[in-house]
Amino acid sequence: MPDQKLTAAITAVGGYVPEYRLTNQELESIVETSDEWIVTRTGIKERRILKDPEKATSDLAIEAISEVLRKKQLDPKDIECIICCTMTPDMQLTVTAAYIAWKIGAENAWGYDFTAACCGFLYGLTTAASYVESGRYKKVIVVGVDNMSAFVDYQDRNTCVLFGDGGAAVLVEPNTEGLGVIDSKFGTNGYGRQLMHQKAGGSLKPASHATIDAREHYAYMDGKAVFKYAVTCMSESITAVMKKNNLSAADIAWIVPHQANLRIIEAVAKETGMPMDKIMLNIEKYGNTIAGTIPLCLWEWEPRLNKGDNIILVSFGGGFTWGATLLKWAY
Template structure:
């Protein structure tokens, strides 16, 4: 019998800026209130990067945190995949800058944009390099500086987002640990409901696009809300069915941190008690591609070897999916 090599998470790291933007501060910026934000989103505060801190800086700091925690030599890293919707520049891949800033002298890297589902997509891609036997140390990073594309005059979006980065190191799994399965989907019809309308090749930057504030996030909140619940719930059910798992078999669910009401609804649809769902949206807000790895970094001490974990996300595009992994022993 041929045993398939599996990619396991062997180390985790994270970074969030020191600057805290709490709801009380937002009350002074837009027509909103702390009570309204908490009741609608579950967010109490979010971290905001300094003006001179780019996505690559946060990603590099999350990688350095991982390397410090694990004792891994940066020169041993072979590949870095950066999930982000907010690269430093339109043309240059931010992953190359992360490799330089984190001292990954022997690694190559590339960016992957799947919005809030980016980390799930990148995790699957990174796992493939481990499973093929080509590499033994692959970094998967989710990082976004959402404050760079948020309009702080739009109360419907500015309350949601924060900045941050999270990283995981993938290596060959032992004793059954590792990524077991992924179910990933996309639907371009959803692009109209959550996007940054200008700045790309379809609508290049112009005086008009700047004046019309089309370089900021715009969304149809109701449509995104409904599709996020349906998409993540369906993806989790598909993973459970494909792997002959009952909900009771799952030890933890780590969902994308977009909105507490979405997280609660997905849990209810799956009949999962809230105690099994990892949540840190109250402290960080929606950090887009960084939410899942930041949760893994925040809560890794709660995960025991052998724990069965479901990751799930939904984002612009539309993009969504779920991954099932068995937790192993970390280096840190």
């Protein structure tokens, strides 16, 4: 009998969010807004904020990865690769994943930062799966994590209500039962750069007194335009991956959407014929944690997942980037 095809499966999930809760009521005292306005337009009631000025994205990632290590009783020295999916690295000119590996004692691991906005975790997971499916590695950590509060303009009510801090990590290992990452459908469109960006701080417009005075180091988004693109691209990605794998809505146990805006998620569910009781949601508690939203959902829903469940992860982010990944849950 021929050997079963090797697939790559998530075998453990760990997550972390900071303790501090920034509620809509507190935002009312910071910027001209209201709890009703925020909830009606976004579905967000609170978000977690990393308040300690001595901590950064790596600290969130380390907490999440540490939970994975505890669950699997895994020696950090057994980790072979760490992919840190983030838009908010600790520093420029240094690799956050390398620092994470050093701090947790993963002395045999190499790693790198993966930048794909809100699709970072999806793209990173697929990359990790390729490493495992090839037989090159057996234990890869993928962490989706962002410290967005460091880049939020709390004078802009259109963006400051959206973002929070946090992240989650998964361990990706070989599987011979046909479980794990099955398929993906991804896309990009560079036109999106003008609709969602941080204007200054990159090589195009380095930091200067002028850029700071102009408040160009904060997140900017054309919300209405992004909304339309997000609904279309996420819906088409879900439909494409289902069609390719001969799946109907009845075959899907869960859809795990990027948690950017509840109205986007509801529109995607309607477009794809998915009932809302199959949609994972935690946006009301955490807001948009960029690369952290999808793995944070898996972390919270882990007790409700069953071996063999068909799960579709779907996201849309700056760049533009978008896509969907089909998983068969492995435990």
